Amino acid sequence: MRTIDDLGDLRGKTVLLRSDLNVPMDGGRITDDGRIRASVPTIQVLTERGARVVVVAHLGRPKGKPDPQFSLRPVAERLGELLGAPVTVAQDTVGESARSVVSSLQDGQVAVLENLRFEPGETGKTPQERADFADRLAGLADVFVSDGFGVVHREQASVYDVAERLPHAAGGLVVTEVEVLQRLTDPQRPYVVALGGAKVSDKLGVIANLLTTADRLLIGGGMVFTFLKAQGHEVGSSLLEEDQVDTVRGYLEEAERRGVEIVLPVDIVAATAFSADADHEVVPADQIPADRMGLDIGPESASLFASKIEDARTVFWNGPMGAFEMAPYAAGTKAVAEALVAATEAGATTVVGGGDSAAAVRELGFAEDDFTHISTGGGASLEYLEGKTLPGLAVLEK
Numbered sequence: 491m492r493t494i495d496d497l498g499d500l501r502g503k504t505v506l507l508r509s510d511l512n513v514p515m516d517g518g519r520i521t522d523d524g525r526i527r528a529s530v531p532t533i534q535v536l537t538e539r540g541a542r543v544v545v546v547a548h549l550g551r552p553k554g555k556p557d558p559q560f561s562l563r564p565v566a567e568r569l570g571e572l573l574g575a576p577v578t579v580a581q582d583t584v585g586e587s588a589r590s591v592v593s594s595l596q597d598g599q600v601a602v603l604e605n606l607r608f609e610p611g612e613t614g615k616t617p618q619e620r621a622d623f624a625d626r627l628a629g630l631a632d633v634f635v636s637d638g639f640g641v642v643h644r645e646q647a648s649v650y651d652v653a654e655r656l657p658h659a660a661g662g663l664v665v666t667e668v669e670v671l672q673r674l675t676d677p678q679r680p681y682v683v684a685l686g687g688a689k690v691s692d693k694l695g696v697i698a699n700l701l702t703t704a705d706r707l708l709i710g711g712g713m714v715f716t717f718l719k720a721q722g723h724e725v726g727s728s729l730l731e732e733d734q735v736d737t738v739r740g741y742l743e744e745a746e747r748r749g750v751e752i753v754l755p756v757d758i759v760a761a762t763a764f765s766a767d768a769d770h771e772v773v774p775a776d777q778i779p780a781d782r783m784g785l786d787i788g789p790e791s792a793s794l795f796a797s798k799i800e801d802a803r804t805v806f807w808n809g810p811m812g813a814f815e816m817a818p819y820a821a822g823t824k825a826v827a828e829a830l831v832a833a834t835e836a837g838a839t840t841v842v843g844g845g846d847s848a849a850a851v852r853e854l855g856f857a858e859d860d861f862t863h864i865s866t867g868g869g870a871s872l873e874y875l876e877g878k879t880l881p882g883l884a885v886l887e888k
């Protein structure tokens with residue numbers, strides 16, 4: 491992969507930098523700035539080399555037109571604080587404001603353009619639908635640096651099409667992420683994978699592939715209930731992907747054939763509603779009452795999962811074990827995080843992937859270096875491990 495070092499002298503050059511600044515927000519306030527922090531080192535490398543850096547990114551899911559609640563302005567302000575340098579913010583993405591902000595940049599200065607998804611061309615389905623926007627983006631700069639690891643699995647204008655239009659390279663974050671994921675494709679054993687979270691159908695796909703590489707799969711979070719159902723248990727009003735039950739049953743059989751251990755929770759924290767104040771109790775995993783939903787793995791499961799992580803040489807964890815945002819359902823996630831920290835201390839390679847998982851470990855008070863790597867890209871890391879070609883990486887090889 492071509493890196494920034496291969497781009498030569500950057501003084502006087504305008505660099506279009508795709509970063510992933512898609513942070514969780516709560517009423518205009520950034521609740522976890524992890525992705526902004528992760529974007530800083532590459533920006534600093536570029537400014538130190540004298541480049542004029544034009545950062546482009548998306549925030550949330552605006553519908554292809556400007557929408558103030560998704561403005562990147564607060565994110566750009568935070569970026570400026572972290573850089574300790576002023577950051578100019580354009581009022582549009584490729585319009586008059588953007589052009590004027592870019593043309594006023596001096597060597598070593600940074601600008602942020604407005605949310606890429608204010609423009610319908612960014613997420614256009616075909617290269618034709620994206621072409622005009624990609625032309626205008628590329629027209630702002632001399633070179634393109636792709637550093638938004640969280641979006642490299644997307645064939646979008648700012649990720650894919652601009653790389654076809656400009657000399658390009660991978661940024662330091664993308665290089666690091668890919669190196670770490672590569673280690674997971676040829677892992678030191680035992681290799682343990684813990685999966686959870688709520689995007690169940692998105693994540694089931696990776697399991698087929700993990701069955702060929704992992705030694706143990708620990709299943710928690712909202713995914714559990716499709717597995718329990720596949721084993722013939724009732725799951726009350728828990729999250730359930732009814733149409734995936736057969737697929738999951740297939741995975742259980744395949745795991746058995748291959749000698750891969752699938753570890754399911756033995757107890758579940760079951761609540762009467764998706765709420766922190768709802769009545770909740772610990773029940774055996776095969777006896778979830780009809781009127782309750784499982785919102786965390788229970789304490790016995792937490793110890794069981796920790797014991798399955800203890801001797802691991804490699805651990806990949808994607809997806810919280812429960813609805814950790816609510817204190818009564820955070821214990822399972824915390825226990826798994828602690829087990830990863832202990833494994834890291836014992837010399838294992840530990841990787842946390844997924845936006846919410848990364849936010850969870852930070853929110854629960856863990857430090858970045860408690861783990862080998864906290865990935866900024868959940869979907870991207872899963873697709874990489876699924877063995878898929880990621881368009882945003884493939885285009886950098888051209």
Ligand code: ADP
Pocket residue numbers: 686687688689690710711712713729784785786808809810811812813814815843844845846847848868
């Ligand atoms: P990530 O972003 O780490 O890939 P996901 O987006 O798939 O993870 O899922 C994160 C969400 O999953 C969290 O908001 C959490 O509240 C939710 N979650 C975890 N377990 C459950 C559960 N048992 N029922 C409902 N939601 C759950």
Ligand code: MG
Pocket residue numbers: 844845846868
């Ligand atoms: Mg998520």
